[in-house]
Amino acid sequence: MLNNIPIGALFGALVFLVILSAFFSGSETGLISLNRYRLRHMAKSGHPGAVRASRLLKRPDRLIGLILLGNNFVNILASALATIVAIRLVGEAGPLVATAVLTVVILLFAEVTPKTVAALHPERIAFPASFILGPLLKAFYPLVWLINIIANGLLRLLGVSTRDVDSSHLSSEELRTVVNEAGTMIPRRHQKMLLNILDLEKATVEDIMIPRNEIAGIDLEDEWTDIVDQLTNSQHTRLPVYRGGIDNVVGIVHLRDLLALQQHSELDMERFMDRIREVYFIPEATRLNTQLLNFQKQRHRMGLVVDEYGDIQGLVTLDDILEEIVGEFTTDPGTTLKEIHPQEDGTYLVDGSANVRELNRIMNWSLPTEGAKTLNGMLIEYLETIPEPGTSVLLNDYPLEVVQTGASAIKTVRVDPLYRKRRHKGIE
Structure with a gap:
């Protein structure tokens, strides 16, 4: 019967079948290559x-x-038709010729080319193809169902499940990669903020707290005139109140609660004590992402950080956590900027008491933040001794030179951030 069909018609059918093969190949690659999150x-x-x-x-x-x-x-x-055409054209060598020619044709026009195009532009191929594949799936569903039953049975024997294929979720590190590869779709500053949010789960309140020796507060054992003067000139809106020392904390006072009394000259010790609020304590191991939510739930903006024995270690505020996300946005004179002294040669003299995380945030550095919290602690932990002045180390491609030391701590360190830039540019 096929021998009676004209050669031209057979060639036309072959071209049509190759086009169909290209459609199925491109559709498969296009649909599988779609970005699932963009698709959703x-x-x-x-x-x-x-x-x-x-x-x-x-x-x-x-x-x-x-x-x-x-x-x-x-x-x-297509293989069957090509064999018939080849036999009619070249005789007994037809099957061999048909196999060779059709292999090249299918490889080039029905596999490599459509799949490459689909991989490069998956949406342009997948979306139109889905308009055809949907009805086809309904039309041939019984046959497809039977094939799937057999195939899924074989997969189960191999321990592979075909269920819940759409339930995979991105880990934080995978999400970090997605943000980094967003390119111009997300402004660089917004990318940094998103990455900082992901970093919140890696840090604790201990990493960003104000150390106890730097906490500014009201000592009830001071003279009343001194307390009023401190309230008047305070750079903070909330202050801890204690007796003799921060370990004997009484509460927290919000200067807003005292403003009206002070304006009408009605502020005295009794009214001051009435305005003291309860202290909010925070375990030092609390993750920043958790504490951010805790501040929201408890409706607090400040808390005292305590260790496992209940001793006060420092103070942390909501602003401190927000600065970990958006960067420095306060003119608080207590900021680490006062601990950084630029030099003419491009280096910086930094106080050993400077917090490493704040240095990274303010100066856009990448000093290691694991372990010790201060520059002094980081160097002593690395060297396992209090070094002599002139000692230099290289941490994360940052040369750190000990300039001045005391009996028990490093006082001043010279940091050369330009060395890292020169090294990364290959002009060291």
Whole structure:
């Protein structure tokens, strides 16, 4: 019967089958190459092609079954037609010629080219293809279902489940990679803020707290005139109140509560004590992301950090956590800027008491933040001794030179951030 069909018609059928094969191959690569998170966003926005593609990808086993069924059918049929054409043209050598020629044709025009295009532009291929594959899946569903039953049975024997294929979630590190690779789609400053939010779970309140020896507060054992003067000139809106020392903390006072009394000259010790609020204590091991939520739930903006024995170690505020996300946004005179002294040669003299995380945030450095919290502690922990002046170390490509030491601590360190830039540019 096929021998009676004109050669031209057979060639036309072969071209059509190669086009079908290219369609199935490109559709498979395009649909599998789609960015699933972008696809979800587009589907939620009502994009028709995204909705159809998302529906197909909910059961990839059925989708692949349909595509492979169609692709193998057209390839085998094309092979049969090519063999008939070759036999009629070249005789007994026809099957060999047909196999060689069809292999090259299918490889170039039905595999490599459409799959490459689909991998480079998955949405342009997948969305239109889903318009055809959806009805095809319904039309051939019984056959696809039977193939899937057999294939899924084999997969179960190998310990592979086809269920919950869409339940995978990004880890924080994977999300970090997504943000970093967003490029110009997300402004650099916004990328940094997003990455800083992810970093909150890596740091604790101990990493950013104001040490206890730097806490500014009201000592009830001072003269009343001294307390009023401190309240009047305070740079902070909230101050701890204690007797003799921070370990005997009484509470927290908000200067806003005292403003009206002070304006009407009605502020005295009795009224001052009435305005003292309860102290909010925070365990030093609390993660920053957790504490941010705790501040919101407890409706506090400041708390005292305590260790496992209940001893006060420092103070942390909501602003301190927010600065970990958005960067420095306060003109508080207590900021680490006063501990940094720029030099004419591009280096910086930094006080050993400077907090390493604040240095990184303010100066955009990348000093190691694991372990000790201060520059002094970081160097002593690394060297395992109090070094002599002139000692130099290289940490994270930052040369750190000990300039001045005391009996029990490093007082001043010289940091050369330009060395890191020169090294990264390959002009060291």
